[in-house]
Amino acid sequence: MNTTSSQLTIGVVAPLTGRLAPLxxxxxxxxxxxxxxxxxxxxxxxxYDVSVAVRDSRSDPAAARRAVHDLMTTDRAHIVLTMAGTQVLPAVADACEELGVPCLSTTFPWQAYVHSRGAGPGHSFRWTYHFAWGLDDIATVFARMWEQAGAGQAVGCLWNDDLQGSLLRHQEYGFAPVTSARGHTLVDLGPYREPATDFQQQVDRMREHGADTVTSAATAADLALFHRQARQARQAGLRPRLITCSRWLTYPHTHTTAAPDIHAELADARVATLVYWSPDHPYRSSLNGATCADLAHAYQQDTGESWLQPLGLAHALAETAHRALSTADDPTDRAAVARAIASTTFSTIAGTLDWKQGPTPNIALLRLSGGQWHPGPQGPRLAVVTNTDTPEVPVTGELTPT
Structure with a gap:
């Protein structure tokens, strides 16, 4: 048996500094x-001996591209892993595609991943692969929670004027096809620039259309500002009974901002969101057998901070990189590593990943549950309130409208 040892490198582009550093x-x-x-x-x-080389994206697309270049020229990476950032993540993927190194990423709706790179559904990238969910999957989970809360048909849409907002508004790939089929009427409250300074126009439009439900992809600070203005105008109309929000509100608002007034406002809002990973998910690591609960507990013990949903996906990134290097025809050949990812189907701590059955090439889908942030003595707690598409994930709380 040949037991000769050779060197492989897993490159990582992570936001170690800048506004995305918490993620x-x-x-x-x-x-x-x-x-x-x-x-x-x-x-x-x-x-093969494996080294892991981590480069800082600095939460900036240009710096992220330089990080990929350094991983290729200095570290000789055979695969690159990344996550986080609506502009940073696509910059990493594009750089990897240009330089010819396999890239694996997550935490970004697949439509946004494709469109932000100037492509459309059906386009096949050679080097870059992604696992996540779709905007249609988010819309389905949110609509179920609107219905569970007994909300009216009109839903106010608080969407920005950037990529995220334009895709959510997209008549083919956004929320409309899913929600209209379920009888909901989407009311665009008007685009806004991040960070926002005033939402009075959007609050007035919400009242005008009688939208007692609001859906958004806002930052914690912007959503808190909107909720404050909507609450203050309650005597002149209605206050949202339920707010569903993706993106930053999939994380505890106490983690993404230090402002106590934002914490109090969002605790009062009881925001509902998507759930893609939690300590209660019944999956195990393919590398060390750890359960989701094991991983969350260890993170809390080691860091003193609350577990975050991306923790499970970050773990699955490493699992998939290890799997690709283990199964490639030649792990020192980057093209062989890319082909190994494309043919991968296996179980991870984030669930089963299957790049052969994705909605479009280069994508493996994750299934979503619906959750709501409930205030508690230790800060916000994410309770799973609907599990239609993930029956193996236990419901841990009731959806509570405000």
């Missing part, structure tokens, strides 16, 4: 926790 912690933590399992890869009869 980079789960990835750096997962890599540290899995360090013993990532030190070596056995591919057939050969054993």
């Amino acid at each position: 980079g912690k789960p990835l750096t933590y997962a890599l540290k926790a899995l360090a013993p399992q990532l030190e070596h890869v056995r591919n057939g009869s050969r054993r």
